[in-house]
Amino acid sequence: MFFRKNKRIFLDYASTTPIDTEVSKVMRVLEKKSFANPSALYSEALFAKSKMKEARSNIAGILSCQVEEIVFTSGGTESNNLALLGVFEKHKTRDFVPHIVTTNIEHPAILEVCEEIKRQGGEVTIVPVGDDGIVSAQDIASALKSNTVLVSVMYANNEIGTIQPIREISRVIKHFREKNNSVLPYFHTDACQAVLYCPMHTASLGVDMMTLDGIKMHGPRGTGMLYVKRGVEIVPILFGGGQEKGLRSGTENVIGSVGFSKALEISEKMKEGEFARLLRIRDYAIERILQTFPTSSLNGSQSERLPNNINMCFKGLDAEFAVISLDVAGISASYSSSCRTLKEDSTSYVVSALGKNDCRGSSLRFTLGRGTKKSDIDSLVCALKSIIH
Amino acid sequence: MFFRKNKRIFLDYASTTPIDTEVSKVMRVLEKKSFANPSALYSEALFAKSKMKEARSNIAGILSCQVEEIVFTSGGTESNNLALLGVFEKHKTRDFVPHIVTTNIEHPAILEVCEEIKRQGGEVTIVPVGDDGIVSAQDIASALKSNTVLVSVMYANNEIGTIQPIREISRVIKHFREKNNSVLPYFHTDACQAVLYCPMHTASLGVDMMTLDGIKMHGPRGTGMLYVKRGVEIVPILFGGGQEKGLRSGTENVIGSVGFSKALEISEKMKEGEFARLLRIRDYAIERILQTFPTSSLNGSQSERLPNNINMCFKGLDAEFAVISLDVAGISASYSSSCRTLKEDSTSYVVSALGKNDCRGSSLRFTLGRGTKKSDIDSLVCALKSIIH
Numbered sequence: 161m162f163f164r165k166n167k168r169i170f171l172d173y174a175s176t177t178p179i180d181t182e183v184s185k186v187m188r189v190l191e192k193k194s195f196a197n198p199s200a201l202y203s204e205a206l207f208a209k210s211k212m213k214e215a216r217s218n219i220a221g222i223l224s225c226q227v228e229e230i231v232f233t234s235g236g237t238e239s240n241n242l243a244l245l246g247v248f249e250k251h252k253t254r255d256f257v258p259h260i261v262t263t264n265i266e267h268p269a270i271l272e273v274c275e276e277i278k279r280q281g282g283e284v285t286i287v288p289v290g291d292d293g294i295v296s297a298q299d300i301a302s303a304l305k306s307n308t309v310l311v312s313v314m315y316a317n318n319e320i321g322t323i324q325p326i327r328e329i330s331r332v333i334k335h336f337r338e339k340n341n342s343v344l345p346y347f348h349t350d351a352c353q354a355v356l357y358c359p360m361h362t363a364s365l366g367v368d369m370m371t372l373d374g375i376k377m378h379g380p381r382g383t384g385m386l387y388v389k390r391g392v393e394i395v396p397i398l399f400g401g402g403q404e405k406g407l408r409s410g411t412e413n414v415i416g417s418v419g420f421s422k423a424l425e426i427s428e429k430m431k432e433g434e435f436a437r438l439l440r441i442r443d444y445a446i447e448r449i450l451q452t453f454p455t456s457s458l459n460g461s462q463s464e465r466l467p468n469n470i471n472m473c474f475k476g477l478d479a480e481f482a483v484i485s486l487d488v489a490g491i492s493a494s495y496s497s498s499c500r501t502l503k504e505d506s507t508s509y510v511v512s513a514l515g516k517n518d519c520r521g522s523s524l525r526f527t528l529g530r531g532t533k534k535s536d537i538d539s540l541v542c543a544l545k546s547i548i549h
Numbered sequence: 550m551f552f553r554k555n556k557r558i559f560l561d562y563a564s565t566t567p568i569d570t571e572v573s574k575v576m577r578v579l580e581k582k583s584f585a586n587p588s589a590l591y592s593e594a595l596f597a598k599s600k601m602k603e604a605r606s607n608i609a610g611i612l613s614c615q616v617e618e619i620v621f622t623s624g625g626t627e628s629n630n631l632a633l634l635g636v637f638e639k640h641k642t643r644d645f646v647p648h649i650v651t652t653n654i655e656h657p658a659i660l661e662v663c664e665e666i667k668r669q670g671g672e673v674t675i676v677p678v679g680d681d682g683i684v685s686a687q688d689i690a691s692a693l694k695s696n697t698v699l700v701s702v703m704y705a706n707n708e709i710g711t712i713q714p715i716r717e718i719s720r721v722i723k724h725f726r727e728k729n730n731s732v733l734p735y736f737h738t739d740a741c742q743a744v745l746y747c748p749m750h751t752a753s754l755g756v757d758m759m760t761l762d763g764i765k766m767h768g769p770r771g772t773g774m775l776y777v778k779r780g781v782e783i784v785p786i787l788f789g790g791g792q793e794k795g796l797r798s799g800t801e802n803v804i805g806s807v808g809f810s811k812a813l814e815i816s817e818k819m820k821e822g823e824f825a826r827l828l829r830i831r832d833y834a835i836e837r838i839l840q841t842f843p844t845s846s847l848n849g850s851q852s853e854r855l856p857n858n859i860n861m862c863f864k865g866l867d868a869e870f871a872v873i874s875l876d877v878a879g880i881s882a883s884y885s886s887s888c889r890t891l892k893e894d895s896t897s898y899v900v901s902a903l904g905k906n907d908c909r910g911s912s913l914r915f916t917l918g919r920g921t922k923k924s925d926i927d928s929l930v931c932a933l934k935s936i937i938h
Contacts, residue, residue, distance in 0.1 A: 234623030
């Protein structure tokens with residue numbers, strides 16, 4: 161059924177994005193021309209190395225950072241693990257317990273790492289967001305302590321799309337550092353969901369580390385990166401040949417890195433246009449759903465929100481049932497992140513965090529993307545009508 | 550220059566292998582048909598999930614293991630890290646110092662992990678190989694202690710191609726376990742270099758864990774797996790959504806896993822033929838080099854050796870100079886593993902381990918593969934003549 165893609169409406173772009181055909185083409189060409197290990201010494205290897213360098217340089221231009229600040233990884237989860245565990249491990253000593261500050265709506269690839277850090281004797285403060293799904297920079301500031309080594313706040317949430325005040329949080333952290341005459345805490349942001357729609361200049365964001373994931377930006381699978389600002393003290397979590405300046409061992413994925421770079425480049429070019437286009441569709445969808453289902457409500461702020469995210473509560477709805485019914489109607493949607501689905505938990509801790517406990521099992525997420533048209537929303541509302549009475 | 554591939558002779562297949570065109574085709578088809586997150590609930594996701602399942606089932610058939618015993622990773626380095634750190638971390642307690650046994654010619658992705666384990670308070674015994682590059686099972690047995698949790702011995706060496714007595718080592722470990730009425734130590738093997746040429750039935754090998762890497766078997770980049778036998782107690786090293794039964798978080802690389810499975814399948818089909826074909830070419834090469842350069846010698850056993858590995862010492866030669874000169878002559882070779890090149894160390898600890906200290910900076914590695922012809926050896930010997938006087 162789903163092969164006739166014109167018959168299906170895919171509204172789960174936050175979960176994964178199809179590889180851009182141009183990215184795919186670039187990789188295919190390189191697959192034939194460059195397969196060598198860039199660490200070797202002969203021509204094929206030097207060519208592979210030059211391709212890696214080009215990719216790094218292209219990315220550095222887009223993120224306004226240095227080429228040495230880019231660490232290629234296997235994806236967003238590994239990047240987040242490296243950022244948190246790498247900084248924790250670096251600073252942990254017999255006499256010093258590192259403290260990490262984060263929020264209660266982070267992705268499992270942050271929250272589960274925090275659990276591990278606690279198991280390893282670290283200290284973690286989880287700052288709650290407000291009922292709009294936004295964390296207050298002041299609340300982050302209040303959580304900072306003399307042993308805080310890292311603050312990790314996601315740029316935009318994967319379930320409800322709320323955009324966090326990254327620049328403001330950066331400012332309160334810098335203020336704390338100056339007051340304490342310290343280079344700590346570092347500031348990390350998981351930007352996997354934000355990359356397609358938000359500004360990505362690391363310097364103006366004021367972050368020390370930033371996670372990106374190929375699969376969330378129409379790039380190759382199994383690719384990602386961690387931006388690590390020069391001077392950040394961090395140790396690797398994978399050990400071996402010492403690639404990526406010792407921060408990520410393993411034979412370099414040349415083709416994947418080049419594809420990742422191309423995907424980021426395309427995303428930058430399309431950003432402004434897609435932002436405006438999807439914003440209109442998003443707001444149209446929210447308005448239509450609120451009108452059609454009077455007891456429905458939007459989860460999280462509408463103004464500080466990704467232009468592709470619609471997450472609505474339908475009181476009394478069984479979200480899992482709805483997702484399956486929508487699928488039968490030809491629409492792909494989700495009730496929380498896929499990672500949660502995996503745990504066979506159909507409730508959302510993100511929606512719970514908004515103080516909407518009766519919505520945690522009754523909310524649906526529709527995330528738009530490059531293939532989404534306004535008419536898809538009409539089809540969605542129509543399908544929802546047959547499910548929600 | 551290296552685009553005219555018929556003019557170049559690639560003799561560094563141990564460093565990396567080109568993607569098989571059939572693997573590439575399978576991935577390209579899937580790229581269009583399946584991009585969804587297999588953890589979601591709608592049709593596209595179920596299709597992706599079914600493709601992952603097919604891949605797992607295909608691999609399980611080849612390795613004669615259960616589908617649940619396959620953990621997909623981002624490559625060999627990650628698999629080795631997971632095996633060693635995962636078992637170490639699982640067994641480490643306040644009162645118990647886990648002990649790991651390995652050899653002195655393992656890949657950096659084992660030896661560097663052992664260094665990290667020592668930093669974390671673990672105990673490591675490194676058993677030296679003999680001057681033939683083979684470790685004695687009896688020496689492994691002698692290294693086992695009551696706190697040994699893991700033995701890790703590579704199936705075949707990446708530099709000198711020597712094949713280790715995996716079945717014999719497995720037997721001495723089982724004997725030790727029985728004597729001590731314990732399920733420990735586990736037995737892990739890094740089979741990245743062996744996979745194309747050696748039997749891969751996990752049960753008959755008697756291993757509890759086995760590492761494979763896509764890039765070394767004409768598969769996709771950034772893919773790998775760890776076979777983890779049911780019952781092996783191990784914890785993850787990457788935390789997040791809990792994919793791969795909790796042992797490897799991160800959105801699944803569906804396309805990569807399917808490509809990996811296809812590459813393994815093709816490798817199995819070609820194994821017997823390629824083994825025989827390359828063995829003839831290898832032995833022809835060794836004979837010709839020994840005849841042409843009377844002071845040259847083979848590093849490591851000739852009989853217990855991968856059919857694609859030629860590693861020769863040329864007394865007095867500057868290996869780095871030779872590799873660059875061969876490149877100019879159109880031949881890609883190496884002087885040790887690429888990971889070592891990265892460290893700007895042109896000597897080989899593997900060759901040193903053979904007791905041939907005067908050969909550590911004077912040895913060249915030529916590794917053959919699917920594109921190698923017998924005539925390539927004639928060209929190689931000819932090129933060597935112009936370099937070695």
